Amino acid sequence: MTDADDPAQVDPQLFDPQLVDPPLFDPVAPILAKKDGAELTDDQIRGMVAGFTAGRVAPEQMSSLLMAIVLQGMTRREIATWTAAMIDSGVRMDFSGLTRGGRRLRTADKHSTGGVGDKVTLPLTPLVASFGVAVPQLSGRGLGHTGGTLDKLESILGWRAELSVDQMQRQLTEVGAMVCAATADLAPADRKLYALRDVTGTVASIPLIASSIMSKKIAEGTQSLVLDVKVGSGAFMKTLDGARELAETMVALGAEAGVVTSALLTDMSTPLGRSAGNAVEVAESLEVLSGGGPADVVELTLALAREMLEASGLPDVDPADHLRNGRAMDAWRAMIAAQGGDPDAPLPVPRHTHEVTARDDGHLTSLDALAVGQAAWLLGAGRTKPGEAVSATAGVTWHVGIGDSVRRGQPLLTLHTDDETRIPAALEALRDATGVGEADARSDLRSRVLERVPFRRG
Ligand code: URA
8 A cells, every 4th residue: 555545644635534434335336226226225325315415425426326216216215215314414493392372383384396376385374374373384495487485575575584493483483474494404415416406407206306305394393294296387297197106205205204294286287376476476475365366376275274274183174264354364464574574565566568469269278387487487587596686576477267268469468577688588488378269168167186195194
């Protein structure tokens, strides 16, 4: 052995202790094993996840393993170990000790796999909290065409997304409703892995999506969780079979970790409600909280609220009551004010709008969710890389729903933006987004909720 082979003799400037400590783990073995379709051992999974998080496993090694997982899949045991390794990379929050008026508060949360026009977290969080359940909604910012909840709420004057753990505990105790940014120490392995998956074509994998979502939700410490798994052109999962497998995998992971978890599979072939963007989605959420709003947003909000309330021991209450009598709106106002926002401030308005009109008479037969999402993103509502600013005013609104009759020349969509130069690209994205033709008699009776995967206890 030469001096240069002995770590103790190596120039300290060149010596990276992370590369040699611990020295016994070989990242190439799990890559080769998964490439050949073998099941990884718990030690291999933990070694890869912990090693990548700490910088001992190189990004090119992890991206090789990720691609092998995309192609070969993982067993339920592998997924559970991968999820546990990501949880163990950071802290686990604990809201189990929260009390109000001497009574222990139950916690319930919801996660959506992301869809165009999906603003349901905004009315749902205060609605469930108005029944005395604490909702610790730790959210993210959007990347790509599906906007982030925090980006939407930041269009409210003064509202801030960052809360310390003490502030979270206080807000949950006093108000019950909270939507805030996840702290950096919550499943940091997922943050690093997701960034790598995003640039290596390895996002679309049921084991990787399930473990990514559930590691964050289990680490968040909620007692119960409802998952809204979207299906259709505007969603990750394009088929019902794929969405069902994802939902069942996540429900099992939740149950094994002691979180009472259920899932709804919901339709995302057309965008939800009548708006996609930031301030425009807040405005629509306020309509729902005022007892109005588009029927599909109300339906989905109530269906998810019933799941959360049932999981929290309140199966017999009717959440629709609190949309009608203003109690959900009161909880919204308290939630916004607690995070520095002014619930009475007018929402920002765009400098430019542009209407898209119907080319024919008939009925609206299609409105493609992906195209609408891309148009909203091109208008400035989303970002192309993490950390980029988004425009509060950018978005798309549509004035007719599937099955509604339309007349040639009638406005179908309105584009909203502060930057007029973005409009042509958005129009191009929308070129084939709408269909006008013969009415489908059943279209207005269709429910957004396609299937339910019920609670499983661990
Ligand atoms: N959302 C997540 O948090 N992770 C994924 O992998 C996909 C969607």
